[in-house]
């Protein structure tokens with residue numbers, strides 16, 4: 001028997017009801033700020049994703065790439081931003097282009113709790129404005145989204161990578177500094193110190209962590225413009241009541257970031273997988289993908305991890321896919337079929353039993369369905385033109401309803417409870 005591939009999962013009811021709820025909350029929060037849905041292909045020319053950085057794990061080790069039958073070198077998207085920026089370049093929409101997405105992301109990682117080979121993100125990108133207030137908007141929307149889900153034990157860490165010049169100068173300075181301490185670094189990090197020094201700041205290896213604790217900080221080497229941008233972002237967050245910790249070693253795992261970069265961590269999750277979302281500015285990405293220069297900022301938030309954090313905090317409970325009404329017919333099925341569709345076509349959610357089972361068996365399914373009302377149709381009901389409504393929750397009891405007026409009477413009963 002086949003199983004889902006390693007590092008992937010099926011999302012089935014009832015968990016999928018929580019997904020729907022999460023996505024609905026997200027769409028509501030960002031929709032209120034003028035973001036529209038963008039859908040783009042799940043695969044792209046591999047060059048699109050190579051711009052995430054030759055030095056990143058995502059590009060070097062984790063890409064699901066393949067050649068199609070036309071010998072095109074393609075890859076499944078490991079994240080959402082590069083495709084959106086490629087689409088921006090292609091369509092040249094009016095700016096700022098504010099979009100949101102829900103997407104699977106594919107990364108060949110070692111699976112563990114909260115780390116998958118196919119994970120899912122909701123995210124936004126806002127392209128075409130360099131205004132630091134847009135960074136504030138994006139961070140605040142991410143914050144408000146978690147809040148709307150009922151998560152409270154989250155912390156925000158914020159850094160600035162400066163302008164592209166700052167980032168480059170800092171990488172060189174850091175590379176030189178690390179070069180003088182190669183012997184103290186964990187062996188696995190030494191190769192990166194010269195070619196990709198920023199990656200060394202990401203290392204979780206003990207020896208390396210101890211060394212980089214004293215490394216020069218990017219925030220001490222920002223240009224005046226970048227420092228002003230960073231200050232405006234911090235002031236904006238403070239004004240909106242969003243607490244954050246300045247984290248000068250937070251460089252994140254993708255290379256396109258300039259200026260603001262941030263991560264939200266869930267206090268309820270183990271530290272290796274506690275990032276429930278991250279984002280930043282990427283002012284050079286559109287140009288590196290062959291478009292005109294266009295600044296941008298956005299975030300991606302991992303659905304699986306958010307749900308783990310929600311479990312730990314007891315948030316997002318009660319999201320259910322229950323129907324309101326369950327129809328039980330022991331007269332052969334015609335009456336039940338017609339009644340079920342009459343309810344549905346009039347806006348009342350309804351389900352029914354199949355396979356002409358006994359009253360007892362159908363009532364069991366009705367109970368399990370989570371419906372508030374069972375509507376019973378037996379020979380007597382058929383003969384007298386009624387339907388018996390049995391209350392499955394809140395104390396039981398039953399009421400006879402006129403078959404002719406059943407939609408109105410069911411709606412009234414449901415509204416009453």
Ligand code: HAM
Nearest residue numbers: 079081115116119275276277278279280298299300302
């Ligand atoms: P990222 O930090 O690589 O950023 O991923 C965003 C979020 O996706 C993470 O914080 C985490 O919640 C989730 N995530 C990442 N990898 C996995 C995994 N293997 N299993 C489960 N969850 C995972 C980005 O992808 C950027 N595109 C974010 C962004 C948007 N920056 C600017 N705009």
